[in-house]
Amino acid sequence: MQWRPEIHFERRLKPPRWLGVATPPIAVIVALAIGALVLWASGRDPVDIYQRMVRSAFTNPGAFSNTLIAATPLLLTGLAAAITFRMKVWNIGADGQLMIGAVLAAAAGTYFGGQGLAGVMTLMILAGIVGGCVWAAIAALLRVYMNTNEVLTTLMLNYIAPLILFYLIFDSTSYWRDLSSQSARVFPQAKTLATEAFWPEYGTTVVVPFGFILGAALAVALFFVVRSTRFGFQMRVSADSPAAGRYAGIRTGRLLILVMLLSGALAGIAGASQIGDVSHRLEPKNLQLAVFGYTGIAVAALVRYHPLSIIVSAILVGALNNAGFNLQGPDLPLGLIGVNQGIILLLVAASEVTARYRLVIGRRSRRCDRGPPDGEAAEASATDGAAAEQSDGGATS
Amino acid sequence: MTAAGAPTRDQDRHTVSARGVTKAFPGVVANDGVDFDADRGEVHALLGENGSGKTTLCKILTGLYRPDAGQVLVGGDPVAFRSPADAYEAGIFMVHQHFSLVSSMTVAENVVLGWHRDKGRVFNRRQVEEEVARAAERFDMHVDPRAIISRLSVGERQRVEILKAFYRGARTLILDEPTSVLTPQESEQLFVSLRRMASEGEAVVFISHKLDEVSALCDRVTVLRQGQVSGSADLRTTSVDARGLARMMVGRDIAFSRRSRSQPVGEGEPALELRNVSAVDDDGTTALEDVTLSVRPGEILGVAGVAGNGQVALGEVIAGLRRSTSGDVRLRGEPLPPGNPRAASDRGLAYVPEDRIGTGLAPGLTVADNCVLKSYRQRQLGRGPFLVKPRILARTQRLLEAFNVKGTADSLVRQLSGGNAQKVLLAREISSEPQVLVVATPTRGLDVSAMESIRKLLLEAAARGAAILLISEDLAEILDLADRIAVISRGRIQGVLEADGTDPEQVGVLMMGGSLEDAGAVAP
Numbered sequence: 001m002q003w004r005p006e007i008h009f010e011r012r013l014k015p016p017r018w019l020g021v022a023t024p025p026i027a028v029i030v031a032l033a034i035g036a037l038v039l040w041a042s043g044r045d046p047v048d049i050y051q052r053m054v055r056s057a058f059t060n061p062g063a064f065s066n067t068l069i070a071a072t073p074l075l076l077t078g079l080a081a082a083i084t085f086r087m088k089v090w091n092i093g094a095d096g097q098l099m100i101g102a103v104l105a106a107a108a109g110t111y112f113g114g115q116g117l118a119g120v121m122t123l124m125i126l127a128g129i130v131g132g133c134v135w136a137a138i139a140a141l142l143r144v145y146m147n148t149n150e151v152l153t154t155l156m157l158n159y160i161a162p163l164i165l166f167y168l169i170f171d172s173t174s175y176w177r178d179l180s181s182q183s184a185r186v187f188p189q190a191k192t193l194a195t196e197a198f199w200p201e202y203g204t205t206v207v208v209p210f211g212f213i214l215g216a217a218l219a220v221a222l223f224f225v226v227r228s229t230r231f232g233f234q235m236r237v238s239a240d241s242p243a244a245g246r247y248a249g250i251r252t253g254r255l256l257i258l259v260m261l262l263s264g265a266l267a268g269i270a271g272a273s274q275i276g277d278v279s280h281r282l283e284p285k286n287l288q289l290a291v292f293g294y295t296g297i298a299v300a301a302l303v304r305y306h307p308l309s310i311i312v313s314a315i316l317v318g319a320l321n322n323a324g325f326n327l328q329g330p331d332l333p334l335g336l337i338g339v340n341q342g343i344i345l346l347l348v349a350a351s352e353v354t355a356r357y358r359l360v361i362g363r364r365s366r367r368c369d370r371g372p373p374d375g376e377a378a379e380a381s382a383t384d385g386a387a388a389e390q391s392d393g394g395a396t397s
Numbered sequence: 398m399t400a401a402g403a404p405t406r407d408q409d410r411h412t413v414s415a416r417g418v419t420k421a422f423p424g425v426v427a428n429d430g431v432d433f434d435a436d437r438g439e440v441h442a443l444l445g446e447n448g449s450g451k452t453t454l455c456k457i458l459t460g461l462y463r464p465d466a467g468q469v470l471v472g473g474d475p476v477a478f479r480s481p482a483d484a485y486e487a488g489i490f491m492v493h494q495h496f497s498l499v500s501s502m503t504v505a506e507n508v509v510l511g512w513h514r515d516k517g518r519v520f521n522r523r524q525v526e527e528e529v530a531r532a533a534e535r536f537d538m539h540v541d542p543r544a545i546i547s548r549l550s551v552g553e554r555q556r557v558e559i560l561k562a563f564y565r566g567a568r569t570l571i572l573d574e575p576t577s578v579l580t581p582q583e584s585e586q587l588f589v590s591l592r593r594m595a596s597e598g599e600a601v602v603f604i605s606h607k608l609d610e611v612s613a614l615c616d617r618v619t620v621l622r623q624g625q626v627s628g629s630a631d632l633r634t635t636s637v638d639a640r641g642l643a644r645m646m647v648g649r650d651i652a653f654s655r656r657s658r659s660q661p662v663g664e665g666e667p668a669l670e671l672r673n674v675s676a677v678d679d680d681g682t683t684a685l686e687d688v689t690l691s692v693r694p695g696e697i698l699g700v701a702g703v704a705g706n707g708q709v710a711l712g713e714v715i716a717g718l719r720r721s722t723s724g725d726v727r728l729r730g731e732p733l734p735p736g737n738p739r740a741a742s743d744r745g746l747a748y749v750p751e752d753r754i755g756t757g758l759a760p761g762l763t764v765a766d767n768c769v770l771k772s773y774r775q776r777q778l779g780r781g782p783f784l785v786k787p788r789i790l791a792r793t794q795r796l797l798e799a800f801n802v803k804g805t806a807d808s809l810v811r812q813l814s815g816g817n818a819q820k821v822l823l824a825r826e827i828s829s830e831p832q833v834l835v836v837a838t839p840t841r842g843l844d845v846s847a848m849e850s851i852r853k854l855l856l857e858a859a860a861r862g863a864a865i866l867l868i869s870e871d872l873a874e875i876l877d878l879a880d881r882i883a884v885i886s887r888g889r890i891q892g893v894l895e896a897d898g899t900d901p902e903q904v905g906v907l908m909m910g911g912s913l914e915d916a917g918a919v920a921p
Binding site: 228229230231233236237240241243244245246247248249251 | 716718738739742743748750752755756757758759760761762766769770771773774779782783784786
């Protein structure tokens with residue numbers, strides 16, 4: 001038979017664990033290399049630019065603090081995305097949920113501003129949770145009771161939320177609007193929190209915002225909830241197979257609503273943290289342009305929705321954003337930084353494929369060891385379909 | 398290398414042969430040096446357990462896979478099929494278990510769909526219809542060429558698939574477990590047609606794991622075990638009984654457990670009762686119509702029927718996974734709340750669904766997680782909202798040992814063999830000591846040895862006093878295990894027979910929608 005080189009992917013029966021851990025960092029390195037080519041091709045010195053990126057994201061005085069500030073909302077929206085995406089419920093509405101959370105948190109912060117920090121913070125966080133939950137509940141209830149696609153509803157709600165924000169600040173004399181001075185009436189802006197209600201920061205050389213610590217704690221909590229609680233067990237079963245969940249007596253509709261509410265709550269906390277940690281007042285334009293909700297999806301997807309790893313990926317993406325913000329200027333357009341970010345995200349996401357498949361060049365699949373034991377023979381027949389697809393792919397390539 | 402040239406027909410004894418065919422998939426060698434010949438004028442059985450490599454071999458013969466090593470020969474000449482189209486050229490066709498027919502078109506239209514002998518010319522409906530009718534006549538397979546596919550029964554659709562193959566010039570026909578969707582009568586009819594084809598000089602390859610069919614129908618048999626040919630026999634010259642074939646398949650003697658009907662089934666109140674239950678499918682069509690059944694403690698009631706006649710809905714309604722539109726399901730006299738699987742399970746109902754992996758088990762979770770799929774709410778497995786892993790593992794370990802499951806607590810269910818996965822499922826359901834056990838197609842797709850251990854488990858559960866509703870498409874299994882047989886057709890119970898002394902033919906008449914009078918049976 002004539003020999004023809006063939007290139008095809010073959011599914012790994014059991015992806016090795018080390019590979020799953022090693023691929024994202026490798027993908028980042030490869031992405032940086034490709035990004036260097038792009039920079040070089042556009043007539044810039046990649047080494048210089050990468051050095052400046054590292055400096056402005058990590059090593060300059062205060063740089064890492066800014067990275068953490070940028071990472072905080074992404075950590076929370078990343079968790080919000082992860083918890084539903086794992087369940088194959090596609091809540092892409094963290095953006096809107098964050099905004100409504102921010103609206104209520106800002107109200108709580110300005111109303112109870114002088115009541116002592118712990119009390120105000122608690123109330124702001126609760127308000128953020130309520131806001132996020134309300135916004136998520138709309139989509140959740142529509143999904144469970146009207147069988148409406150949550151992708152569409154959460155997306156639409158993302159358009160509505162900023163309109164509410166703009167209305168409150170620009171088109172009305174709402175409670176949120178600052179009407180205390182003449183200039184504030186001409187150039188609309190929101191009320192600012194009393195300084196006593198600003199959320200605390202910790203550390204001296206590196207300043208960690210409270211919201212980041214809260215987010216990290218929630219990530220750890222979420223990890224244990226999913227792994228070790230009965231509620232988490234229900235989530236894992238339904239995530240793996242909704243039919244098995246129903247069969248096991250899990251009230252799947254109720255579970256879906258709870259998970260959506262949890263997701264909305266996390267996004268709402270991100271909104272509260274934006275008010276308490278960063279802006280100290282509602283800033284509709286900034287919140288709309290930041291697209292924290294959508295970036296959170298990328299943050300979660302980078303680490304395959306694993307709660308603890310989201311802390312790392314949020315810092316990575318936060319660092320990229322922070323560096324991009326600092327570096328942009330006449331010699332380095334923001335678009336070029338965006339290209340680099342995009343390459344990194346794309347490669348890390350794509351690297352998942354290499355963890356699950358192996359690239360085979362040359363002849364057909366390797367001759368395997370003889371004598372499949374009882375279990376594996378049937379396993380092979382179970383994975384036969386997948387194997388068939390790939391060998392077909394190989395045959396036509 | 399180009400595909401098979403024109404097959405050298407009628408000059409060689411062999412139509413299709415495999416020589417030393419080897420095919421490996423990641424982690425398993427599906428075919429290992431397999432030799433196989435499909436001769437003209439014979440029905441050749443390819444026998445083997447699941448995962449023994451039957452299907453892989455046939456996919457190589459029909460160009461769906463390419464072998465890693467070895468050769469396929471047509472008429473003695475080596476060929477290298479690059480696609481099924483090459484195999485068609487060489488006259489090799491396969492009828493898969495899932496038909497590829499367009500249900501809104503007629504028989505004749507389906508026959509020419511995607512392939513027309515006179516390429517480019519206008520579809521001459523009358524000519525095709527006549528040809529199809531002639532082929533049908535020739536093989537004694539009556540189908541109206543003008544009939545719409547959706548109006549046809551499964552058996553008739555299968556005939557269309559076969560006629561399609563012959564219209565396109567098939568000389569070798571491979572049938573993948575063709576009887577699994579047929580009633581006994583339809584199977585008989587199919588056998589007549591297959592014999593006719595062989596006598597006309599075509600080659601028929603018959604894939605099966607049903608031993609009695611093989612010995613009744615086939616001229617030769619080749620048995621595969623773990624990817625290798627473990628035996629072959631010419632049934633025309635030697636007499637090999639089902640037991641001998643089974644030995645070749647599994648490598649040792651197998652005697653199936655049967656229900657001993659000497660001990661009387663417990664009298665008294667039925668443990669499970671269905672009263673005038675009707676239900677609809679997801680698409681709104683009637684799935685169950687006025688079903689009334691009862692099972693007493695310690696009794697096995699078999700529900701026989703051709704696949705797709707309401708069996709799935711029956712199991713689901715009882716388990717609370719589907720709401721009935723009328724009637725009620727009672728456990729020990731108490732009606733179950735409809736559409737509430739948790740209540741059903743709390744009240745002592747265990748359910749082994751037809752869809753084991755995906756419904757009965759969560760394939761991506763560990764064996765341990767699956768062992769507590771229903772019992773994770775029990776207080777002794779956790780502390781407050783937390784589950785205590787050592788306790789789950791201990792329970793899993795007990796189950797694995799008691800039910801002789803190969804596999805560890807932390808392996809994923811997806812990685813288990815079909816037999817072991819089914820054992821995990823049954824272990825979990827039976828260990829809850831249910832009052833009522835509903836099992837759907839419990840041994841389908843399992844190898845002979847796994848099948849036997851599942852049968853034993855069911856008989857033991859009945860001996861302990863569980864009322865068992867055995868929904869199965871395998872009539873032999875029902876005849877072996879059940880005390881009474883309810884036959885379901887189009888969602889209706891056609892009749893209930895005492896299993897003792899029941900003739901499979903009678904059951905077959907009911908399966909096709911006949912009545913007890915048609916079947917000539919006396920109602921119990």
